[in-house]
Amino acid sequence: MITDIVELGKRARKAAYQIGQLETERKNGILKAMAEAIVQNSSEILKANQKDLQGAEGLMSNFVDRLTLTEERIKAMAEGLKQVAQLQDPIGNVDKAWVNAAGLRIAKRRVPLGVIGIIYEARPNVTVDAAALCFKSGNAVILRGGKEALRSNLKLAEILRGVLKKNKVDLNAIQIIEDTSHEVAAHFMELTDYLDVLIPRGSARLIKAVVNSAKVPVIETGAGNCHVYVDADSDKKMAADIVVNAKCQRPAVCNSMEKLLLHKEIAAEYLPYIAEKLKAYHVELRGDDKARQILGAEVKLATEEDWYTEYNDYILAIKVVDSIDEAIAHINKYNTKHSETIITNNYQRSQQFLDQIDAAAVYVNASTRFTDGFEYGFGAEIGISTQKLHARGPMGLEELTTTKYVVRGQGQIRK
Amino acid sequence: MITDIVELGKRARKAAYQIGQLETERKNGILKAMAEAIVQNSSEILKANQKDLQGAEGLMSNFVDRLTLTEERIKAMAEGLKQVAQLQDPIGNVDKAWVNAAGLRIAKRRVPLGVIGIIYEARPNVTVDAAALCFKSGNAVILRGGKEALRSNLKLAEILRGVLKKNKVDLNAIQIIEDTSHEVAAHFMELTDYLDVLIPRGSARLIKAVVNSAKVPVIETGAGNCHVYVDADSDKKMAADIVVNAKCQRPAVCNSMEKLLLHKEIAAEYLPYIAEKLKAYHVELRGDDKARQILGAEVKLATEEDWYTEYNDYILAIKVVDSIDEAIAHINKYNTKHSETIITNNYQRSQQFLDQIDAAAVYVNASTRFTDGFEYGFGAEIGISTQKLHARGPMGLEELTTTKYVVRGQGQIRK
Structure with a gap:
């Protein structure tokens, strides 16, 4: 069990530099291979999920329903991975470009955020969905799901990481926090040196708790009156x-x-x-x-x-x-x-x-x-931001990126 | 003395709705009137600044230099206001627009952030500069400057607010926190219901302190190795x-x-x-x-x-x-x-x-x-963001805005 959350952060940062540079075609190939691997290993996934479900006996039926995986739901996850493979890659796009007064050629280029943390409840499909969107947008992800889904999440992550390894990509691009204690979660939310952003997904209560505790910048999603x-x-x-x-x-x-x-x-x-x-x-x-x-x-x-x-x-x-x-x-x-x-x-x-x-x-x-990423034509959605900074409304792949100014000169110095 | 920071926040929020709707020409006229008012009242400003300087006797010469106002520096402030009046107004610009599968006309429109908090040191020119940029971009601003500059800041704000009032604009679009105690500053940084963003301007120490204490989203600026x-x-x-x-x-x-x-x-x-x-x-x-x-x-x-x-x-x-x-x-x-x-x-x-x-x-x-807003051609700069969320690099007027999706239909419902 990795409880050293700083170590997890360091590994993610290292992986982020590698996957931020991957070509689109290579990322798409890996996403498709992940889809296949999920389906091929469905019996193992169901076995792990079964153990989670035994631990959840007596909990509310809504809760158990969201936790439950079936052959069909596993196929839907695989379908989701294939869809993400088909989406346009925002990385490298130039938002705008101009020449300044000194003759510098300035371009505002889309680059990955770096390392994204996702905090969510006992829904194993979020594990695959969030990992796919973060990977496609060139980001490393650290996932912290609800403890009731831990076995399912670990199995799913093992499969996805296996595909990364087979494709000679740093498998720490996708990591799961195995220790689901509150202490480790609190530490995770303060990991400003290694996490670029935290996105909570789930109930209003979860989101509020993250907003209140985090020192890492949070993107608030979901509340809708x-x-x-x-x-x-x-x-x-x-x-x-x-x-x-x-x-x-x-x-x-x-x-x-x-x-x-x-x-x-x-x-x-x-x-x-x-x-x-x-x-x-x-x-x-x-x-x-x-x-x-x-x-x-x-x-x-x-x-x-x-x-x-x-x-x-x-x-x-x-x-x-x-x-x-x-x-x-x-x-x-x-x-x-x-x-x-x-x-x-x-x-x-x-x-x-x-x-x-x-x-x-x-x-x-x-x-x-x-108001939905799919309805807006983004082809995917990591959530709907109700805050004003960074992203507002449905968040697709582009909202998982930032920009950097890429500037080409011929020896200019500032007067 | 207003120590009820929540009251300050409520007033700012109310003012924000008004000034977010002002036409560009009206905002520019007010900025030019502010420039005139600053010059006309320069003797009063210098008097207030003189009192601040008496309180700062014995402090480091760098510090005193930044605190000191002169006729020339007041003219430079007025010049700054006029320059901001000449900048393009980002409000209302449409970043992109498209028709979705259901025939909805979707436009991503630039709108003000709302209420911006600025925390800075004993530099009275930041008062005018930040107020001008926030006002031009349709935002209400709450300013919390260093205590050594309080009299200068209050006098400057009084003049700017006078111009707002004369022009029948809610004068709470520009507010100064008069109580410069740490308790009030701490409360200010937790004002999530009324502040959309906090921008610290000043030393690395100040910025770090704000990042560590704030619950309101912060835009980190300035550190440059x-x-x-x-x-x-x-x-x-x-x-x-x-x-x-x-x-x-x-x-x-x-x-x-x-x-x-x-x-x-x-x-x-x-x-x-x-x-x-x-x-x-x-x-x-x-x-x-x-x-x-x-x-x-x-x-x-x-x-x-x-x-x-x-x-x-x-x-x-x-x-x-x-x-x-x-x-x-x-x-x-x-x-x-x-x-x-x-x-x-x-x-x-x-x-x-x-x-x-x-x-x-x-x-x-x-x-x-x-790397500078003026050199990049933005015509202004509220700071240089070194974080990845929301804005990265030199921040001009556009970085003080967010977007909203404006969607026109003909009765569409979701299938």
């Missing part, structure tokens, strides 16, 4: 379709809708129509006084806490507003800066909403559910 | 000119050179020639064994600590290497990821150096002194 605002001038059916999709298509995810705001002029007409459609999904409605006047007193009164809450469930809180200004002020106060939508046919108000809402993604006449 | 590597195939005069420029033009700044590496084949020929030129500047040389064999035993032996040290002074440590690989490994081990140069006529080795060196800026045949 998303709103839909229905303007006075709007299409009723479009509003209902988008609300139903944003709330019910997959309520547990961060880009699902949690709050509905409606302009007072159309609330009495739209609300019963929308509520009727939500009934089919057994959505629990909560509302402010005006919404309850329309929908009836059986609708629970929404509390101040409701406006802050990300339900991740079939619950929707509704507020009737006097103006778009009130809607925008409410959203900017309570939102988590994730995704917000206006339904409107009015040009000025569409612009006002796009301009004034503070969020990673702002929509006109579309579902909040589109 | 910069190297020049002279290849076997290179121009001797160009090498000497660049070394002299990089070391001596302004040794106290972060992009000046601290270490010289030379290939063993040319060391015996080049070193005495370069040393002769450095003599004119009384540069103290330190060297490894091979360098001392060439230059003589009067040259001090460079210790392990030397290779890590940023002298910021007329001191240079010299190492003779067997190969470019040894040079690159040495630089990547000891550097602070700031600026590194190779002097070479060889194509392959120029490429190898540019590819393999891990730094914000990598040069071929040019002085490290060029």
Whole structure:
């Protein structure tokens, strides 16, 4: 067991210099070989997972479901590796280039971040997914998964590392922290000399804990208290379709809708129509006084806490507003800066909403559910950043890179 | 005295929403009015500065020099404000835009970061400079300067805020922390709900302290242990000119050179020639064994600590290497990821150096002194980032912004 986390960091740093220089074709070949190796060793993976599952007996069914691997899920992991192999490699791309006053040729070139730490819960698929994205973007990765999935994670990492070794690539490009104690995790989050960034993936609780404890720069992902605002001038059916999709298509995810705001002029007409459609999904409605006047007193009164809450469930809180200004002020106060939508046919108000809402993604006449790396066409996603530094919104391969200025001169000195 | 730092944060957040929406022309007009106001009130500024200087009696002359304001320095501040007014406004620029598979029109638009905290030492000019750059990029700023400059800073902020008020702009777009106690500073660095980023400006000690204490995301700036590597195939005069420029033009700044590496084949020929030129500047040389064999035993032996040290002074440590690989490994081990140069006529080795060196800026045949926002043509600089997240290298106005995805649909829902 490696408990010397500094040693782990040193190895990762060393590996990072090697894999940061690998050609795209070589990386793609290795990713495809990893896909094959995962499938070929599926019985071993399932055996390790079985042991993890025995240890998880008695835990919540959701938890056990996420921990469980099957032949099919292993195939999906392999498919994911092949898809990452097909993505465009951002490394070496030049964002911009110019000649300065002294005649220097300056190019801003995409390079790997270096060493990325991922902290996640008991989901073995994250091990493969995160390793693939970090590897393709030329980064070494150190993975710290939940202790309940340790055996599965170690087996998966062993297979991936085996492929690296066979291809004469430093196998420490992918490392797992075997000691899942809190002490080691705390040490890991302070490893500023060897870790360039930490990305927590999982529940709001996990992410908050990492943000609070880490000294290494963190990219915060995931929290989504998303709103839909229905303007006075709007299409009723479009509003209902988008609300139903944003709330019910997959309520547990961060880009699902949690709050509905409606302009007072159309609330009495739209609300019963929308509520009727939500009934089919057994959505629990909560509302402010005006919404309850329309929908009836059986609708629970929404509390101040409701406006802050990300339900991740079939619950929707509704507020009737006097103006778009009130809607925008409410959203900017309570939102988590994730995704917000206006339904409107009015040009000025569409612009006002796009301009004034503070969020990673702002929509006109579309579902909040589109905030996603795959939907945006990135082909992959390591998470959705809700912070403003470095990356905001869906993070694909490019967000796992940084830049360096590459400058060519002919002997210039500074005057 | 406002010691309620949360209140300060709330006011800044409110102001940020207003100034994030200001048109460019309006911001430029205000910046020009600020320039005028600074000059018009120069006698008041000098009076406040005089009180600060009385308090600083007996302190180091460098320190007092940086604290001192004169008519001329006030004019330079005003000039700086006018220059910022002339810079291109990054807000609203679209980095990229595309249509996704569902027909959504997605644009990645530049928006302000929100609220920026600046922590700096007793240099009143930073007050005006940072306020101008944050204002032009649509951000509210909270300034926490050194206590020795408090009266000067308060007077300057009063003048700038007066101009905001006169122009009906929320004057809390620019705020100064009046209570310069450590307790308030500590609280300020943990203000995650109201501060989007903290930028420390000043000594390595200050920056390290902020990085260690802050919970708010920090952009690390400034440390520069910069190297020049002279290849076997290179121009001797160009090498000497660049070394002299990089070391001596302004040794106290972060992009000046601290270490010289030379290939063993040319060391015996080049070193005495370069040393002769450095003599004119009384540069103290330190060297490894091979360098001392060439230059003589009067040259001090460079210790392990030397290779890590940023002298910021007329001191240079010299190492003779067997190969470019040894040079690159040495630089990547000891550097602070700031600026590194190779002097070479060889194509392959120029490429190898540019590819393999891990730094914000990598040069071929040019002085490290060029790593600078003005030299790069950004027209301004809030600092030079030596970290990899968000921004790397010289930071101009664009680095004080983030992006948001602005998405226009026609009723799309997710399948």
